[in-house]
Amino acid sequence: MRRLFLLLLIAGLALAAPVLAQDSQFGIRGLGTPGRGESVRARTTGGAFAAFDPFSPLLDASVADVRRVTAGVTTGTSWRTVAFGTQSASLRVSRFPAFVLAGPISSKFVVMAGFSTYLDKSFGITTRDTIDIRGTPQAVRDEVTSDGGVSDLRIGLAARLHPRFAVGVALHGLTGSTRVTALRHFADSTTYRTSIARDEVAFHGLGGSASALLDLGADLRLAAWVRSDTHLRADIRGRTVSDDDLPFAFGGAVRWRPGTEAAVAAAVTWRSWSGGGLNAHDTFNWSLGTELGSPTSPVRFGVRGGQLAFGPGGKAPTEFGLSAGIGKQFSGGRGRLDFGIERLERKGTGLTERVWSFLLGLTVRP
Amino acid sequence: MKVRLTRLALLLALGACTEQATAPGVCPDFCPGGQIGVVDTIFTDMIERDTAFSGYVEAVGGEVMAVADVPGAVDSRAIFRMNAMPLVVVLHDTTTSPIIVDSARLRIEILHRDTNATSLWIKLYRLPLTIDSTTTFAQVIPPFTDSIVDSVNVNALLSAPLISDTATVRMWGDTIQTDSAGHVLLVGADSSLILYTDLDTAQARFVAADSGRVAYGVRVSADSANTIALGTADNGRGPRLTWFFNFLDSTSTAKDSSLSRGPIFDSFVFNPPTPPIDSNLAVGGVPAARSLLRVKIPALLRDSADVVRATLVMVPVGPVPGAPADSFTILARAVIADLGAKSPLSTNSQFFGTHRVHLNVADTLRMELTDLVRSWALDSTLTPALMLGQAPEAASYTQIRFYSTRAPAFRPTLHITFVRRYAFGAP
Numbered sequence: 001m002r003r004l005f006l007l008l009l010i011a012g013l014a015l016a017a018p019v020l021a022q023d024s025q026f027g028i029r030g031l032g033t034p035g036r037g038e039s040v041r042a043r044t045t046g047g048a049f050a051a052f053d054p055f056s057p058l059l060d061a062s063v064a065d066v067r068r069v070t071a072g073v074t075t076g077t078s079w080r081t082v083a084f085g086t087q088s089a090s091l092r093v094s095r096f097p098a099f100v101l102a103g104p105i106s107s108k109f110v111v112m113a114g115f116s117t118y119l120d121k122s123f124g125i126t127t128r129d130t131i132d133i134r135g136t137p138q139a140v141r142d143e144v145t146s147d148g149g150v151s152d153l154r155i156g157l158a159a160r161l162h163p164r165f166a167v168g169v170a171l172h173g174l175t176g177s178t179r180v181t182a183l184r185h186f187a188d189s190t191t192y193r194t195s196i197a198r199d200e201v202a203f204h205g206l207g208g209s210a211s212a213l214l215d216l217g218a219d220l221r222l223a224a225w226v227r228s229d230t231h232l233r234a235d236i237r238g239r240t241v242s243d244d245d246l247p248f249a250f251g252g253a254v255r256w257r258p259g260t261e262a263a264v265a266a267a268v269t270w271r272s273w274s275g276g277g278l279n280a281h282d283t284f285n286w287s288l289g290t291e292l293g294s295p296t297s298p299v300r301f302g303v304r305g306g307q308l309a310f311g312p313g314g315k316a317p318t319e320f321g322l323s324a325g326i327g328k329q330f331s332g333g334r335g336r337l338d339f340g341i342e343r344l345e346r347k348g349t350g351l352t353e354r355v356w357s358f359l360l361g362l363t364v365r366p
Numbered sequence: 367m368k369v370r371l372t373r374l375a376l377l378l379a380l381g382a383c384t385e386q387a388t389a390p391g392v393c394p395d396f397c398p399g400g401q402i403g404v405v406d407t408i409f410t411d412m413i414e415r416d417t418a419f420s421g422y423v424e425a426v427g428g429e430v431m432a433v434a435d436v437p438g439a440v441d442s443r444a445i446f447r448m449n450a451m452p453l454v455v456v457l458h459d460t461t462t463s464p465i466i467v468d469s470a471r472l473r474i475e476i477l478h479r480d481t482n483a484t485s486l487w488i489k490l491y492r493l494p495l496t497i498d499s500t501t502t503f504a505q506v507i508p509p510f511t512d513s514i515v516d517s518v519n520v521n522a523l524l525s526a527p528l529i530s531d532t533a534t535v536r537m538w539g540d541t542i543q544t545d546s547a548g549h550v551l552l553v554g555a556d557s558s559l560i561l562y563t564d565l566d567t568a569q570a571r572f573v574a575a576d577s578g579r580v581a582y583g584v585r586v587s588a589d590s591a592n593t594i595a596l597g598t599a600d601n602g603r604g605p606r607l608t609w610f611f612n613f614l615d616s617t618s619t620a621k622d623s624s625l626s627r628g629p630i631f632d633s634f635v636f637n638p639p640t641p642p643i644d645s646n647l648a649v650g651g652v653p654a655a656r657s658l659l660r661v662k663i664p665a666l667l668r669d670s671a672d673v674v675r676a677t678l679v680m681v682p683v684g685p686v687p688g689a690p691a692d693s694f695t696i697l698a699r700a701v702i703a704d705l706g707a708k709s710p711l712s713t714n715s716q717f718f719g720t721h722r723v724h725l726n727v728a729d730t731l732r733m734e735l736t737d738l739v740r741s742w743a744l745d746s747t748l749t750p751a752l753m754l755g756q757a758p759e760a761a762s763y764t765q766i767r768f769y770s771t772r773a774p775a776f777r778p779t780l781h782i783t784f785v786r787r788y789a790f791g792a793p
Contacts, residue, residue: 025389025396082389084396089389124388125397133406133675133783142402144788145388182788184402186674193736195402195672195785234791241791278399312395350395 023093023355025082026317026348028123029279030310031232031244032149034271035117039074039098040361044325044340045289046302048265051223051253052213055100055363057116057154059225059253060168061211064158066110069103072363080355093122102158110158112170118152119203119232121178139187148178150203150232164215174205174232174246205232205246223253223267232276245275247282247309261298263291273309281316283307289323296329300340308346317348325359336363400789405671406782408679413778415660416770418647419707420640422654426499426633428760429601430477433488433586433634434593439687442636442763444584444596445497445506448607449627451578455613465611465623467578470570473606474584475597476520476559480691486588489517490563492571493581503635510583515569516547518561523551558597570607578609578627593689595761598632605629636763645772646683649696650756651765658701658709659778661750667743671784676739678719678752680731681776683767688725694764696721696731697757700738704751711753717741720757723766731768732781739782 027033036043037058042050050056054063055072080091100114124145130137156170178201186192207229214222229246251269258264266288274282285306291298302323311317325340340359346352391397425431431444454462472490479486492513493506523543530541543551550562572578582605586592597603608626615621640651647657659678667673678698698719700712717738721731735752742750756762769776 028396028398029394084390084392087390087392091389125391126388127391127393127397131404133404134781142391143388144391144398144400144402146398180788180790182400182402182790184404184674184785191734191736192674192783193740195674197672197785197788197790199788199790201791236791241789350392 023078023120024308024346024353025123025351026308026311026346026353027120028125029312031276031280032119032121032310034119034273034309035098035152037098037116037152039072039100039363040076040325040338040340040359041291041300041327043074043342043359044300044302044323044338045265045287045291046304046321046323047285047287048253048267048289048302048304049255049263049291049300051211051225051251051267052221052255052265054102054112055098055361057098057100057114057152059211059213059223060112060154060156060170060209061158061166061213061223061225062168063100063102063110063112063156064160064166064168064213066102066112067104068365069101070363070365071101072099072361074098074359074361076357076359078355078357080353083352083354084350108159108161111156112158113155115151115153117149118174118176119150121149121176122147133192138192141185141187143183143185144181146178146180148176150174150176150205152207156209166213167211169210170208172207172209172227172229174207174229175203177202199236201241202235203232204235206230207246219257221255223255224251226250242277244277247271247273247276261293261295265289269306271309276309279310279312281307281309281311283309283316285319296333298327300325300327308348311348311351313349315349317346317351319344319346321345334365337361338363399792402788403786404674405784405786407784409664409780409782410777412661412664412780412782413659413771414662416647416657416778417706418643418655418657418770420643420648420651420653420655422656422755423652423760424499424633425635425652425760426631427600428633428652429598429758430595430761431584431598431632431634432593432595432636432762433584434636434689434692434763435586436593436687436689439689440636440638440763441503441585442634443503443506443510444632444634445493445501445581446583446605446629446632447493447495447497447581448579448605449630450576451572451609451625451627453574453577455623457616461616463613463615465613467567467570467572467609467611469567469610470565470572471608471610472563472565472570472582473608474561475554475603476561476594477597477603478595479520479559480593480689482590482691483592484521484589486520486586486592486594487517488520488561488594489585489587490515491583491585492569493583495576495579495581497581498631499633501633501635503637503639506583506635510585515565515582516563518545518547518549518563520551520559520561523549523561524559526551558603570609572609579630580607593692599629600632604632634763640763640765644767645770647680647754647768647770647778649754649766649768650694650759650762652760652763654756654759655765656707656753656755657768658704658706658751658753660704661739661742661752661780663739663742663746663750667739667782667784668746670787671743672787673736673740673743673782673784675734675783676736677781678731678733678735678778679781680733680768680778682728682731683769685728686723686725686764686766688764690726692762692764693722693724694762695757696723696733696754696766698733698735698738698752698754700741701749701751701753704749709751709753719752723764725764735780739780
């Protein structure tokens with residue numbers, strides 16, 4: 001029965017895998033919505049544990065302690081309400097934002113590979129207008145949709161150089177595509193045909209990251225990371241249509257274990273997104289979280305806040321979120337399921353978003 | 367077990383998640399940077415070459431026989447010759463009995479008429495058996511002058527009371543209207559009029575030497591708006607002549623019988639005749655004329671735009687003279703291969719364009735060809751050419767002439783509304 005359950009779980013994740021969707025309307029006018037790079041475990045602690053979680057594709061050094069080949073996947077479904085003044089809409093999307101595979105190649109070194117969502121570029125909008133054609137007003141309805149995003153393919157190496165010190169480096173290949181469609185429907189459909197334009201936009205970029213973990217004692221661990229991405233080039237049928245700067249980013253985190261069944265962590269990050277074109281802003285984000293209970297079935301809570309990279313106006317939109325979750329080990333610790341729920345509120349000029357997300361993660365050590 | 371089932375349900379629900387990712391756009395702040403821009407342009411040189419051809423369908427192949435008398439404009443008359451009759455009845459293998467004709471009944475269908483016409487007279491004339499597809503209007507003037515056989519006032523018949531008794535309906539199949547001369551009128555389901563006229567042996571002369579062939583002509587007169595169209599054998603609604611006769615059977619007893627014959631030839635002649643093709647574009651008339659327009663699709667429409675509306679604009683040289691109530695349809699069809707006059711035409715009605723031309727007015731033709739122009743813009747293997755013809759052809763004396771590309775001020779143009787290619791990829 002347990003094997004059946006695992007098979008079904010993997011099937012469920014596979015079904016969810018093809019669907020990627022825009023996390024926020026704020027990213028439509030920008031490069032997209034940056035991915036979080038967090039496992040369900042890290043996400044349910046507000047992101048505070050991401051730097052210490054080997055299956056959160058954030059900090060390369062964190063995989064240094066993986067002693068057996070292990071894989072972790074994350075998926076989730078979000079229900080989002082967007083409110084533009086008096087207008088509102090409810091949206092529902094599923095995501096498959098992270099996968100990490102890691103394993104030791106020697107007593108000191110661990111290699112890792114995986115992917116995560118770097119920029120989510122899925123969205124759909126409809127607008128209505130009346131235009132004048134041939135001297136006659138014509139009601140029109142436009143639909144612009146984009147489906148896809150940019151993935152961060154990571155391959156890296158981590159090493160525990162000292163019992164209290166680990167480092168990691170990774171190379172990031174940014175690649176992906178979006179299927180884009182622009183439709184114009186005319187109310188007088190017998191006279192005017194619907195205009196349909198379709199294309200596929202391919203994205204390419206490169207990046208590198210480095211990180212370190214330092215234990216100041218048995219209970220206190222510090223983490224620091226830095227990452228630099230180059231440019232994101234967008235090509236349509238071999239022709240470059242845009243080339244945007246990607247951010248330099250760094251962050252730090254601290255984790256304290258006051259006991260065997262309690263851990264608290266806090267993290268901060270800064271990213272220089274403002275070079276990413278119109279409506280782009282540098283962002284600062286913070287998070288605070290805790291993991292309580294037995295390591296085989298912990299309970300987690302977290303809070304996060306900060307800024308979004310894209311939004312209209314001179315000031316970056318803000319985000320605040322609360323999260324909670326549980327984990328459950330099975331098969332003698334060879335696998336772990338993590339469940340989580342997250343509530344986010346984002347506010348910016350002219351728009352407020354509220355999001356409920358259900359998260360599901362699976363870690364398997366064959 | 368209960369917990370496991372809960373997990374299973376949870377996983378299935380997750381896998382079955384569907385997306386709803388489309389929201390109202392609040393532009394420009396929460397919309398992509400691209401714009402769906404509409405451009406409306408008259409392409410004066412897209413129709414780069416054009417040619418008119420004549421001789422496609424003669425009046426004898428037309429679906430109707432146009433009959434009209436519009437002083438100063440046109441005089442059009444129907445002419446038809448009925449098929450031969452057997453002269454004897456075969457009683458046994460080699461025993462025959464000659465027939466003795468005593469009367470006949472002619473049936474004609476009036477497919478179109480001007481319902482505003484008053485005192486519409488249909489006049490039947492006996493014509494020589496020599497009429498054929500080469501017969502001209504001038505050649506039939508004498509018999510149309512001195513050989514009248516019958517005449518009927520259609521308006522008077524229409525105003526007569528309906529006879530709907532059981533015996534009448536059983537005999538005629540419907541209610542009828544009749545006059546004192548014995549003419550019978552039925553109104554068809556499509557509002558056509560079916561007219562029966564009884565002819566005696568003087569009106570319908572059964573000449574054994576001619577194998578019973580007879581020929582008639584029809585013309586109209588009215589106080590106003592005198593134009594009708596009669597059905598032909600080509601559309602299965604041509605004139606029919608029923609001969610009533612008797613013969614002696616094997617016991618030398620007189621027997622009554624009848625036999626119906628259809629036309630072996632039906633056509634119409636008119637004056638003035640259709641003028642020959644000139645430098646302008648011609649559509650319609652008899653023999654039918656068509657005009658071939660060759661289009662050059664600009665690179666802009668192939669690569670960077672999506673056509674949402676395309677209208678062919680053509681300026682007529684002048685009004686088409688004729689009965690005010692008459693009109694005809696111009697049909698545009700895609701050319702599969704440009705072989706000039708013999709270009710094969712597409713039968714895909716999705717790409718047809720139609721326009722109704724009313725007589726005596728010189729309105730500019732505006733024909734919607736959106737689907738056709740879109741197909742040319744999307745598929746460069748298609749032949750960008752179209753043929754304009756009358757629908758149906760050779761069913762009317764009317765022919766319209768348009769200015770061609772040789773008249774720069776009035777040349778055919780395409781009025782196209784298109785959407786510029788959306789700028790994908792840029793934020």
